[in-house]
Every structure is written in C-alpha cells, then in structure tokens.
Amino acid sequence: MNAALLLDAGLCLLILTAAVLAMTGRDLFGAIAFFIVYGILIALAWVRLEAVDVALAEAAIGAGLTGVLLIGAWSLLRRAGVSEAHELSHWGLRLVAGLASAATTVVLAAAVLALPPGREGLAPLVTERLADHGVSNPVTGVLLDFRAYDTLMESIVLLVALVAVWALTPASAWGGVPGMRQHARPDGVLAMFGRLLPPIGLVMAVYLVWAGSSQPGGAFQAGTVLAAVWLLVVMAGIYDEPPISSGLLRTALVAGPAVFLAIGIAGLGAGALLAYPDEYAYGLILLIEFTLTFSIGATLALLVAGRARRAA
C-alpha cells in the first residue's frame, strides 16, 4: 500500500464517520457541526480527485455557506420554541430504513463494479475542442461554452429559489428587509473582523473569476465568496440588508442571467442559441462570468438571509 492510497483510505473513513455522526448524532447542533466538518472533508476529497474546480465550489458552498444557512435555521427554530428532542423513531422504521439503505448501497456498488473498463469519458474531446475557442480551463469551457445552456438554467434555478423564499413573506412585511437587524460593538472583534475580511474576500472573488478562465475557479465559486463577504458585513452590523423592493437590488439579481441570456439570444445571429463567434468567445465568456458572479453573490446572500421580516 502506498502513501497515496493510505491517505485516501483514511480520508474516506473520516468522511464516512462524519456522515454517520451527522445522520445519527443525538444533538441537533452536533449533527450540524458534523455536517460542516463533512463539507470540509469532501472538499479535500475533490482535491484528491484532481477536481480542484469542484473542491473550490465545495469549500465555498458545502463547508462555508451551507453551514451559515443551517446554523441560522437552527437558531430561528430554537427561538420559535421548536423542540429539539431527538425522538428515536420506531424500531420497525429503522429496520426498514437500514435495509433500504443497505440495499441501495449494494446495488449501486454492484453497478459501479459492473461498469465496463476502458471508458474514456469526454475529457479528450473537451481538450480537443477547447484548444482554439474561448477559455483554457476545461471545466469553465464546459460550463460556459459547451454546456452553457445548463449553466444558464442553473443561474435561473438559483434566482427562482430566491423568489420562492420571498413568496413566504407575510403580506405585512412585503418589500421590507430580510432577517433581523444585526448589530455589534462598533470597536469589537466582530466589527473588526467584518471590516478586515471583506477587502480580502473581494480581491479573492475577482481573482477566482479571472483565474477561472485558465485554471480552477469561476463564477459560482467567486459568487459564493462574494455572498459570504456580504453576509459577514451584515452580521458585523456594518451595513444592513437592502429592502427586497429595491430596484437596484432587483437589477443586481437579474443582471447576470440577463446578460447571459441576451448574449445567448444574440448567438442566434451567429448560428445557434448560446453560440459565441470565435473571435469574441473569450471576451463574451469573461463578461458573462463577471456579471454572473455579481448576481450569484447577491442571490446567494439573500437566499441565506431568508424572507423579509421587517419594514424597510
């Protein structure tokens, strides 16, 4: 056994342990803590699989944003007076669930082992077509060029999810501000943290989009960093969330998908929906990435903040 395999085995073992504890831990908060740990480890697994783009996304979303989302939800549930008591479900149900989960695992594992060897996937084709068109990071190429339609729809999914969250706003708070008004001691550690980190985060976000055309990175990772930075600024009480009726805010949300869609429709002139003319491909992809990053950042931040709760 070499060191690499040993490390991977250890990592898998730890991932599974974290998952078991996140699924079965008695304490709800503990389960959430293990889920955050789990996200960090999964990001490491992606590094091991040489999928650095995915590792970045997982580090930003799985280990970062989802944690904030879950802890925020846990806190609100507690304040709403919801019981956290861990009621063990009926042994019959647990037995059935255990059997179902074991059967699923076995069938999937059998299918994995039955896969015929020597499958190449699309890697060679991606490399070949990428060579003289647009960006050089193959993952960004797939996301914004070959499968741009998926990515457009995905940005729409994110946006529509936000609208669906907003739909839960009670009539009285419509057009108001999401979340509670956050406050902090102005000269305290939290406020300092909230002032120091954002510039670094902004630079990092720009870097991730920029680097994304030639090396791992891209709009979603960068957008998540932006969202996190904004959330920190809000949590530190430095700025308040904008009211959801704000035209500026809505423009920020829509800008990325709109630019993407407009360039896509203009592509009909070049022969197909979402086609980029060769000579402009790089510039257009970068333009889409930057506006998308901005909109994704705004959308994610508001998704985490939740529905409006107070008047503007």
Place this chain on the structure above:
Amino acid sequence: MSEFLLLAALFLLGTIALGFLRVHWGPSRADRIASAQLVGTGGVAMTLLLAAAGGNSAIIDVGLVLALLAAFAAVAFVKSTSADGAGDPEENDE
C-alpha cells in the same frame, strides 16, 4: 518528497480525527463549533500539503477559500447565542 508530504497529510488526518471526538462529546455547543473550526484549520493545512505533493499551486486556492469561510459558521453561531439573536457577545462590555 511527495511521499513524505502525503504521509504528513495522513498524520494531519489523524489529528482531525481526534478533533472529531470533541465535536462529538461537546459538551457545550461552543466546544462543538470550536472543534469544527479546528478541523477547518487542519483541512487548510492539508490543502497546502496536497498542493506541494501534487505540484499544483491552484490547490492552495482551495485552502484560501476554506480559510476565508471556515470562520463563518462560528460567527453565525456566536451571533445566535446573543440575547436577540442578532447581537454580539462583546456589545455590553465596558
């Protein structure tokens, strides 16, 4: 060299596993979230070792993102423990 770096990463994984015990035991929520933070720092260190082992400096970016965001869950937790859920534990200090 990369063999050593991978073994070092394996060792780090071991220390992370020790941290698991504290996340599991608690007893307080602060203990759990603080030790999750420890796992985060260990994870950052692992990305650095893996970057060196694989000769791929882009992996450092993963460490960068982890380091930037690892604190967020803890901050959200600290806020949730304040009186109205939106404050700061230091607010009433003099």
Place this chain on the structure above:
Amino acid sequence: MSGFANVLTVILVSVGLVFFLAGSVGLLRFPDLHSRLHALTKADNLGLGLIALGVAFQIGEPYAIVKLALVWLLAVLAAASVAQLIARSALDRLPAEGQADRQA
C-alpha cells in the same frame, strides 16, 4: 528542488505536525472551554504557519508563496477572532447555560 530545501521542508512540516497534534490533544485533555480554545488557536495556527513555510520551499512560483502567506494570515485572523468571540459568548452563559448545553 534542492536537497537543502527538501530537508527544510521535512523539518518545518514535521514540527508543524507536532503542533497540530498538540492542539488536538489539548482540545481533548484540557478541562474547560477556555483552555481548549487556547490550545486550538495557538497550536494549530503555529502548526499551519510552519507547514505553509515548509510547503513554500517546495513551490517555486512567487505568487503562490504570496498565496501561502495569505492563507496563514487569514487563518490566524479567523481563529483569533472566533476564539475571542466564542470565549466571550460562553462567559455570558456560564455557568447556567453551560450546564443546560450538557444534554444528551
């Protein structure tokens, strides 16, 4: 990579690992939250710094070294702030809620 750099890397990373181990052991063995927080922030960040330095000797590109420094800076900043905030918030709730937390 020169042999000298490799030796430095091995030494720095190994010492860094010792600090990480110390941090984890402290986290487990120290009796209360506040001393555990100490173990966490001090030892781990020192360990991370040493590892980052060791790794720097393996990576040639200057901007990657800047990134390594930034990683360490961020980790220290985050750990210090978070430890302070957690410690402070735990102080408010001790001893009453510290006990209440102690549920199954």
Place this chain on the structure above:
Amino acid sequence: MMATIDSALLFALTGCVLIGLGLYGFIVHAHLLRRILAFNVIGSGIFLLFGALGYLGAGQGTDPVPQALIITGIVVALSLTAFAIALVIKLAEEEKTAVLDAAKTAEDLHE
C-alpha cells in the same frame, strides 16, 4: 503524486455508502432540519460517485464534464436546501414544530 485508480474506486464506493447513509437519515428522521441534512449527504454522495467514476474513466485527472455537472448540481442542491430551510422556518414560526404531521395536513384540506 495524485490519486490512483484504486483510490478513485475507493471514493466511488464511499459515494455509494454515503448515498445509503443519507437515505437512512432521510427515512428515519422526523425533524425536517435533519432530513435536509440527509438530503445534502445523499447529494454529495452522488456527486462524489460521479466525480470518482469520471476519474476512473479519464485515466488522468477527472473528466471535466462531470466536474462541470457536479458544480451545477451543487448549486441546484444549495438552491433547494435554502428554499426547504425557509419553508421549515415558516412552519416552525407558524406552528412551533419542525415535524410534519400527516393528520394535520389532512385536516387543512377538510377545514
């Protein structure tokens, strides 16, 4: 030195077990926040399986197409998670519960 074919198979099988574990959690828990956790564990298990199979196939590095699809999938899963959490919070604030009660849902419909 990066992962080997053996490692990739290891990650693929870990993905399969994660899917099973998450499924167990999704079935046994009544608390909705825990079910959302379970959903995310299953999701990441599926992605890990996808990526590891892509690694197995590509021979060198992970096939970029699954990587791109996984990133899309992660964002979709996050969207669903955020919406689900917003719904659970609403339920909690309206009825002080984070558990679905089938009988109550039926009552709603017969007024």
Place this chain on the structure above:
Amino acid sequence: MTGVIVSAFPAIELSIALPLVALLTAILIGGKLAPRLILAVGPLMMALTGIVAWQVAEGDPTRVELGGWEAPLGIALFADGLSSSFLLLTAIIMSAVGIVAMAGFDARDGETSRSYSFWALFYGMWAALNGVFLGADFFNLYVAIELLTITAVGMVALGGTRAAIRYLLFALAGSLAYLTGVVLLYAEAGTLDMSLLAANEGDASVRLVAGGLMTAGLLAKTALFPLHAWLPPAHGGAPAPASAMLSALVVKASFFIIVRLWFDVMPEAAGPVLVQLIGILGGTAILYGSLLALRQARLKMIIAYSTVAQLGYLFLIFPLSGGIAGEMPWAAGAWSGGMFHALAHGLAKAAAFLAAGLIIEALGHDRIDDMKGIARAMPVTVFAFGIAAISLMGLPPSGGFMAKYLMLTAALAGGHVVIALVMMAGGLLAAAYLFRPVNRAFSGSDIPEVAYVAYWRQWVPLILALLAMLLGVVSAGPYEFIQIGRAVTAEVGIE
C-alpha cells in the same frame, strides 16, 4: 417563400428563451406590470409553439444544437410530434391560467408578496416545462425538473406550508434518485444525449439500474401510486390557477421524461417485470384515486384525487404496448392513446381547476354540500366544469373518450382483460365522483348570492373544456401528428 422563412425561424430556441425573458422582466419590474405581461407573452408563445408544430408537421423531427456544439459535448433541443404537442398544450394552458390569474394575482393596491412571486414562479414554470418537453440531454432535464420543482412547490406554498413541505420532500427524494441514475448512465455510456444513448445499446444491467433509479425518481414527481400522498394536499390546497398548472402540466413533465427514457432511448432494457409492475401501479392508482375522490367533501379535493386516478391511465401504456420494444401491432395504438390521454386530461383538468377556482371566488369556499344552485348563478363556469367532466369520464365525443377508446382497443387486442376492466371501472367511478358536484350545482331552485366574477374570466375554462372536446372530434389530425418521429407507426388505431 414564407414557408422557407418560417421553417428556418428559431422557434424552438425562442420558446425556451421567451419565458426566461418574461421571468427576468417579472422579477425586475414586479408591481403592476408583471400581471399584464401575459397579454404579450401568451400570444407570442402560442405563435412560437405553433411554428414549432408547423415545422415538425412539414418536415421531420427537428434537432437544434445549442451553442453550435454537437452532442456528446453540447446539449441539443429536440422537437418531434410528441414534444411539440406538449409545447402547444403548455402554451394554451399557461395562457389561459395567466389570463384568469391576472385578476387574482393583480397589483391594483401595489405589489404584494403573492402578486410578485406568483408571476415570477409562473414564468419560471413555463420555461422549465418547455425545457423538459424540448430537452434531449438527461442532465439538462435534471436542471429543468429542479426548476420545475422549485416553481411548483413555491406555488403550493402560496396555499399552505405543510402541503408544500410534503411535496418538496417527495420531490427531493425523486431528484436524488433521478440524479443517481444519470450518473450511472454517464459513467456507462459517456454521454447523456438521448439520440446517442439510443444509438448504442450499452451494458444492459447498468442501464436497467440507471433507468430504474431515474424512473423511481420521476414516479415520485409524477405521483404514481403509492408515491401519490403529496399530490392531493398540494393540488387541492394551492391557489386554483396554480392547481390547474400543477395537475395539467407539471406532473406530465416527469411522465414525459419516463416515456422518452423507455420508449425512445432504451426500449430494449425494460424487462417484463418492470413493465408489469408499472402497469399494476397504474391500475391501482385508477381505482384508489377514484374511490378517494368519491369520499371528498370539497370540489378541489375531488379534482385533485381525480388527478391521482387519471395519472394511472398514463402508465397503462407500459403493459398495453405488449413490452416496450413494441413488436405488437397494437403497441402504437396504446402509446398514442396514452399520449392522447395526457393531452386531453391536461385541457380538461385545467378547465376543471380554473372553474373550481372561480366558484371559490364567487362562494368563498368549495364545499360541495353548500354549492346548491350555483349553476344558476354561474352558468358558464358550471357548464365548463360539466364539459371538462365529460372528457375526464371518457364519454364521447371528447378527447378523453378517444384516448380511452384507443387504450381499450389495445387492451382487448392484447388480451389484457383485467386492464380493460380496470379502465371501465375507472370510467364509471369518474362519472360517479364528477356527477356529485354537477348534480349539487343544479339542485334547488334559488339563485344563491355570490361575489362578482367577471364574465370574460368564466369563458376561459369553457374554452379549455371545449378544446378537450375538440380533440376528440378532430382526433385524426392530432393522432397522426403526435406520431411524427416515432419509429413504430400505428397499424391499429383510428380508422
């Protein structure tokens, strides 16, 4: 000359793009403009989907490569007779719903959370539906059905949180199962494009597992018995215009993918066990849904349980085709009957829910016992409900009749006596559960006092119901149209 222009017109691409433009506009502007968008988008979408149908009818099935990238690298859109029928159905029903909802989700007194979110969800749903009906890539379909799920659950949430959560849980489980299947399929075949997958047989056992997982996931989203528990509270509790879209279109979208998967992509992979199992579930759904519909006290709940039952018919095409590979001469008749049923049910069900919605607006409730004489107060609406009921029962000359006739013919030709009996029992039960509210509506002799409901709005469900009727009257044309692009053409069907 115009023919050349029209056949080159990018109508397929635009029928995806236009709802997205409307969605972004609705999110950006909201307020008073969003409710009125339908006046422009409705006719445009009808025209676009009409052009798509024309292109398909004139030429062959049309395939468009997005970004100019061929599969397996790129994603294609694909329109044949079946997809353009569903596209057109979507345009008709969404336009009708949009027009009725203009008054219910208006912003006369300023923007509200309902009026704002409804329209964004509405156009998001439209884009997702068109994406599903035109999709030719299984991962892209995953993104599209997730968009559909969020919009659908979002609309249910406008009616009640608990029903929305229950729906979401089923949908989430379904998504995960579907996605797992997609992962295996890609690993096995190196592509997710339907036509490439169909062209290569691949490993039968892996494909069966992949297809089984995808189907299980889609069944949860289609609410086939026993995965139906979420549907009645969701469809019965949502605002009526939303229920119309959910019952008429949303559940059909996941069914549509199942049909594509088994009939077009891997007809060889389904074994007799799977086929029989799906058939049994379909038959059980018919009986179970109908019996529960009989016991409901509220009109919308009757219609919702009726959906559970009517969805059952769709799945009978699996056993009726005599094995999916379809060597039997009646296979195409069964398949066409099922698709006809999906279309006719879509129109009739949308009409029924919209009519129920207007009755609720007028009465303030939909309790059947207190609906006495409503036919005299709202004759057009009750008439629309009655016509829709005829199609749902499968009485001639409705589209529902034509669908059930085709399926029954196939059942008898194939010797599926049990299925034939279940179908007939389902028809009788439908007559019973639908007759009850109609009978109530006509009973008594007073004219009940009701709130004002604009007359023009009452015509909308009537038009839909009449279209369901028309589908039966002029069935030969649509019957041939939905088969464009099918490998196996009908030998037994409408003479």
